[in-house]
Amino acid sequence: MEKEKAHESQNSKLTHENRFGLGSSEHVSIEHDPDDLWGDSRVIVNIGPTHPAMHGALRMVAKLNGETIESSYCQFGYTHRAKEKLGENRTYHQFVVYTDRLNYCSSLLNNVVYAMAVERLMGIEVPPRCTWIRMICCELARVIDHLICIGINAVDLGAFSYFLYGFHQREEAYTLIEKLCGARLTTSYTRIGGLMYDAPDGWEKEVKDWVVRTRKVIDEMDRLLTTNKIWCDRTQGVAIFTKEDCLSYSYSGPNARAAGIDIDLRRDQPCLFYRDVEFDVPIAKEGDVYARYRVRLEEIRQSLNIVAQCADKVKKGPIWSEDKRVKIPDKTLVHNTMEGMIHHFKFFMTGFDVPEGEAYTTFEAANGELGFYIVSKGAPRAHRMRIRGPSVYHYQGLDLMVRGEKIADLVAALGSINIIAGELDR
Amino acid sequence: MDIRTPIPTNGGDWQTRFGEAWRLQVSQLKQRFGEAIEEIRMPLEYPTDVPIVFVKKESLIGLLSFLKSESGFEYNFLSDITATDEQISQQSDRRFEVVYNFFSQTRFWRIRVKIRLKENEETPTLVHLWPAANWAEREIWDMFGIRFDGHPNLRRILMDSRWEGHPLRKDYPLRGYQIFPTPEPAEPGFLEN
Structure with missing residues (x-):
């Protein structure tokens, strides 16, 4: 032989x-x-934009020496919808629906951060019930996002049944969200200064039941894959991104924590009521695909803990801020009084003015630091609506991450950093 | 606008947490860079969440590497780079502002640095300090048409390479569509970077 x-x-x-x-x-x-089987010849492989392993419309062109990636470049923008331009041409209220389509795996989280950003510019405080529900929304969205990330990552490497375990729980979570706002994926749930609807009666209990069930499934998933020999071989030591690389490429969120950067904006820059709940921030040191998987799996457990705590603490009460500028008028007033009708018309046709100023509001989204940099000139439309999507910075590091790796590991690396085309292209 | 009142839901307690540190930092910056700093806007005097430092573009790299490494500042995380189109007014012919948002991963405070630019004026790149600036600067070139001097690979990032104009400029129409019947060609030359 x-x-x-x-x-x-x-x-x-x-x-x-x-x-x-x-x-x-x-x-x-x-x-x-x-290793150089073919003399000096190199193969250039074009992957994407429509390729099942590329998680949406991404494109990567890689120069291969045998199976090893020597260099590569990334292209994106295939789903560019000019959200930042639209942000300057829509009122603050109208822009809520556009935030769903940023990271469409965790749209509730985007809604919450956007609402926080505008409220911060206006100096509005929302009532406690609203904040608690928003926190439940954030953590539900984070669980869903992580389940998708690790599930799809496992599918890409051949572990299909693992993905189905996660997706069953994800569907149940979507049913909970549907009870909240009527939509499953594009939620548009928050409003500036409040929420679209109050949570239905008994919703908190359903959430807690879901948490109990999901905890069991997460343990099951953990047993199924974490010590699996094939999974370990395919992921340990693959696509390592060190702590220094993470810092220079502005990595944030689970991807940075997998490399040992101990930053979680929920803990270090607390907003909502994150000071009042207990949770741990999982850290790994290796910075490889396996570490990112472990960090995400542990974060799901922590998020479930937060959801359970919030569901205990949420009390009956108003969900709208009393601020007249942003409160959508009550429907009985709109239909029965002239003033209510005029208020309603003015609110939806002209929108409310946001006072002059600027703020860069960030929050720990499922993928990392999601930021809204809003500059207002006192008009009902923003002067500048900048969206900082974590995926942009994560995708930028992919080139360096996969250099010298095998082409099959590119798929593992791409799945593990969870690039979402919606927030990449905006 | 009233952001002076602490707003617990939005993390509005930054003023109490970092106010003292920010005042100290600003006075140090003024002392060290003097003339190079055009203007400083502090949260209590101007409606902003963090201090804004306007700096002359010649001193930008010096100031940012100072912010990055000096103890007491430690702004080691480049959160975001973006730009705004302020349009030419009677007071000023400097049309664009490039905005740098920084975060300190050790001390958890934030700061914003801005430079003002005329139309067609170049500004130094940040790629050598933070490699993460690469794509952000390409996006600014794509959207606003601001050139970055010394950038290794300044080409369009979101729009097609054949696109004309810069969409986020205020004088670009909302529906300024451009349709290309053929897809954007692949460019093997980009692999050499």
Whole structure:
């Protein structure tokens, strides 16, 4: 067998040399790299934009030496919808629906951060019930997002049933969200200064039941995959991104925590009521695909704990801020009084003015630091609506992350950093 | 606008947490960079969440590397780079502002640095200090048409390479569609960067 191989490689060498007219004896002794099977030839592979492993419309062009990636470049923008331009041309209320389509795996989280950003510019405080429900929304969205990330990552590497365990719980979570706002994916749940609807009666209890069930499933998923030999071989030591790389490439969220950066904006820059709940921030040191998987799995457990605590603490009460500027008028007033009708018309046609100023509001989204940099000039439309999506910075590091890795590990690396095309292209 | 009142839901207690540190930092910056700092806007005097430092573009790299490494500042995390189109007014012919948002992963405070630019004026790149600036600067070139001097690979990032104009400029129309019948060609030359 080995003899045959040696023979083959000699043959291929000879043909290569003959092809380029290098058959003379002085060229035979050129040092040959054992991994470099095809002489100096390189293959350029185009992956995407529509490829099942590319998680949405992303494109990567890689230069391969055998199976090893020598260099690559990324392209995106295929789902660019000019959200930042729209933000300057829509009222603050109208822009809520556009935030769903940023990270569409955790749209509730985007809604909450956007509402927080505008409320912060206006100096509005929302009542406790609203804040608690928003926190439940955030953590539900985070659980869903992480389940998708680790589930799809496992599918890409061949572990299909694992994905179904997670997706069953995800569907149940979507049913909870549907009870909240009527939509499953594009929720548009928050309003500036409040929420679209109050949570229905008994919703908190359903959430707690879901938490109990999901905890069991997460333990099951953990047993199924975490010590699996094939999974470990495919992910441990693959696509390592060190702590220094993470800092220089502005990595945040679980991807940075998998490399040992101990930052969680929920803990370090607390907003909502995150000071009043207990949770741990999981950290790993390795920075490989396996570490990112472990961090996300543990974060799901922590998020479930937070959801359970919030569901205990949420009390009956108003969900709208009393601020007249932002409160959507009550429907009975709209239909029965002239003033209510005018208020309603003005609110939806012209929108409310946000006082002059600027703020960069950030929050720990499922993928990392999600930021809204809003500059207002006192008009009902923003002067500048900048959205900082964590995926942009994560995708930028992919080139460095997969350099020197095998082409099959590119799929593992891409799945593990959870690029969402919606927030990448905006 | 009243952001002076602490707003617990939005993390509005930054003033109590970082107010003293910010005042100290600003006075140090003024002392060290003097003339290079055009203007400083503090949260209690101007409606902003964090201090804004306007700096002359010649001193930008010096100031940012100072912010990054000096103890007492430690703004080691480049949160975001963006720009705003302020349009040319009677007071000023400097049309654009480039905005740098920083976060300190050790001390958890934030700061914002801005530079003002005329139309067609170049500004130094930040790629050598933070590699993360690469795509952000490409996006600013794509959307606003601001050139970054010394950028290794300044080309469009979100729009097609054949696109004309810069969409986020205020004089670009909302529906300024451009339709290309053929897809954007692949460019093997980009692999050499």
